[in-house]
Amino acid sequence: MTVLVTGGAGYIGSHTVHALVDAGQSVVVLDNLSTGFAQALPHPLKPTVGDIGDQALVASLIETHRIDSIIHFAGSIVVPDSVRDPLGYYRNNTVNSRALIEAAIRGGVKHMIFSSTAAVYGNPAQVPVAEDAPLAPVSPYGWSKLMTEVMLRDAGAAHGLGHVILRYFNVAGADPKMRTGQSTPDATHLIKVAVQTALGMRERLDVFGTDYPTPDGTCVRDYIHVSDLARAHVAALAHLRSGGASATLNCGYGRGYSALEVIEAVKRASGGDLPVRMAPRRAGDPMSIVAAAARIRELLRWTPEWDDLDTIVGHALAWERGLRTSR
16 A cells, blocks of 8 residues: 655655654655755655646556555645735645546545645634634635535545545644754745744744734734644544544644744744844734644544644754754
8 A cells, every 4th residue: 555645745745754654654755846845755765746737647656656545735835825826826726636636536546635724714703613613714725725625525425535634723843853844945934934033044023913802912823743743644544544434633732822922932942032023914814723623632543742832943943953054
């Protein structure tokens, strides 16, 4: 049995590939390398370079490697970019995912794990937000992912494609062994930007919105360590291969931190200050979103190992220091 990982050279994808290989799984990676890095993969694994919308390529990989499962990461993920270029996001995230799902069904793939997002909830009326909460995205990014969720569920019902939809909350940190991390120089993730600012790699850190009805006026997010998230994918794959039912699961810790609390954690980790500018709210940003996280622990028997903001920030900072040294 072999698993195809789309977007496997990217940030979360590469961590998951390492976790799969660590678990003894046979892995094939498909990535167009637009934002991914071949060197992030475990040696001697090399990606097949191509797009998930290329059905002939996907069919060839499925047949050649006898793929039984697909973990689907490939896609665009920057919320403000999706507001500026909605059609690009619907093409890359939704249209291409449809092509991948169709190729999987035609090729006899049995299982798919989909990289979704907490952005499908929009501004939830109740926090923590559970998987059965109303779905009301506030950005094209969130809608593009929700459309793919719907397609996957409908295809599963019609064709027997078992699936797990994992709705990520805010992913951060780096592999504790420093084998891979967030390597995109212009990434927009708060912790990535904050540690780069602390290391003098950015002029300042902008905090978007200080007038939200939250304890300190800034957005609140549930931060999950990327290596815990990678292990959740391995657990989801085991669940499906053992005959488990299709499911939709939140991936978070169930605890939120504000932007200012994250900045304080970066200051603690770096041992210094960093320049911060308060900026207006940014389109597409929910005010507060925290996971109701019990279902994934119960169904997949998944237990986090790195559930600590200071640890997450510390690993992100260590990775960024290593990147700066290697450049």
